[in-house]
Amino acid sequence: MEERRDINIHVPVLARVEGEGALDIAIRDGHITDLKLRIYEPPRLFEKFLEGRDYNEVPDMVARICGICPVAYQMSAVHALESIFGVQTDPWVRAMRRVLYCGEWMESHSLHIHLLAAPDFLGYDNAIAMARDYPDEVRRGLRLQGLGNAIIRLFGGRSVHPVGVRVGGFYRAPDQQDVQPLLEKLRAALPDAEALLAWVAAFDFPQDIQPCINVALQHADEYPMNEGRIVSSAGLDIPVTGYEHHFREFQVPHSTALHSLLHDQPYLVGPLARLNLNLDKLPEQVVRAVQVTGIAFPSSNMFHSIVARAAEVYYALSEAVRLLEGYQYPSSPAVPVTPCAGAGYACTEAPRGILWHRYETDGQGLITRARIVPPTSQNQARIEADLRHSLEAFGLARSDEELRQRGETVIRNYDPCISCATHFLKLTVNRP
């Protein structure tokens, strides 16, 4: 006979996610009666910081929001501002912004796969313990991460000042003599990326099918990064400007982060959603490598997120190679920009999912209002729903430690960048 327990599980600091978070579960009579994922955040601080700033300062400022995805914040910001000012960038800028994003996807996904998620699937407490038994795989992951970083550095470096992105393009164009050696290294790494996908796809995945609404960008010609319409697996197909009519953000009492719903439903953003909705935009060699895994996409099993990430590392690496192969030094790294008053929106695919920005400017190009919706806060409602389902399916009669471990693994599937959701570092703020 199953022993019924009243259990409260409090995990004060989640291990191995970016930043800080906490999870509280209450179990009564064999059911989850309460579940709260807590993210600590001073509300809307960063959006306030942007008010009154010149539009030229925005890329550098928003790049500081997230240590792991500064490019994503810059991309959404410059596209939104360019939509206000009526700026049309040229093919060189467009292509190079895509290369830059490839670098960030590679870096972010490799870090998550090797240092945060893989230990779960291979039964280790942390990446250091795992590295003792899988040194070659971890080194390979660090190499791929390093190449992603090298791509980003090509465009202006990532020391204390963020990458050289500006409204209209870039501050400087990479020299051919810097591009060619990097291109060689990227090409040489393609077998590594293919092997990574095969390695990860062979992990033991719990069979936990949870259909949910997937949301991602979709573009006519390409796997989505900077451009496209917002689509869902439930039939949504809207321009980026229509976001606020369909997606609603609201404050939950247990967290200062904001939850997001699509037509009052939780929804999923990120690599699994992206892959599920854009399989037909992958190049042949990536499609083949995915097929060979034997895992069927679209997948409703969140544990396959790590496979989606690995597929995107392979994709991003091949795409960076493709785009840099024809590299020409441009006559100008940016197009001219004249600011004006107005409101504009943009949505780009950060490593963790769609990142939506909205700005209002005055006639001088000063920001009067900013609104930023990060992917992690959009996944919050889904993460909580997933946890309820996953833990009940896992079996609540299990030990506290097993439940804690499974709960953390479920959360890590979403790669929540809690430092993005916080918009700032974790601080205690006195509230009036």
Add this chain to the structure above:
Amino acid sequence: MTPVRIIGIGSPFGDDQLGWEAVEAIRRSGLLDNVPQGMVSTHTCDRPGSGLLALMEGARLVILIDAMRSGAAPGSVRRLEKGDMEDSTGLLSSHGFGVAAALALGDVLGVLPCQWVCYGVELGQLATDSLSPAVAIAMPVLIEKIYDELQEILITD
């Protein structure tokens, strides 16, 4: 890349910039003027995580400078070596996969330089644009210690 590297680690928030400030101060101080060419280089990085390992690759000696949260008085300077990092409460970086974790990983993979040391400075606050007074006052103390560290290495080399 030089055999000796001084790396200031940080993030854009308050005292978490002290690693960068320290490296800037070292650059301004002329401390490295009398060092042989190509021997020592200085670097700064923003929340490098495991990327720190790539920065350290191939070096003979690395001096890291980072903010720490150990419970000591703000502005306290502490010299940390491998054995000290195993105490997980010792150097808690405010960034994701932090310095201690990166160094532990590097150790397991066998990619660390033969010699490294980390100077931790206890942070005061993170909420402003610049260093808190307690940390700012600690900068000259820190730089002197790093100067002594370098002298020892360059003399014994």
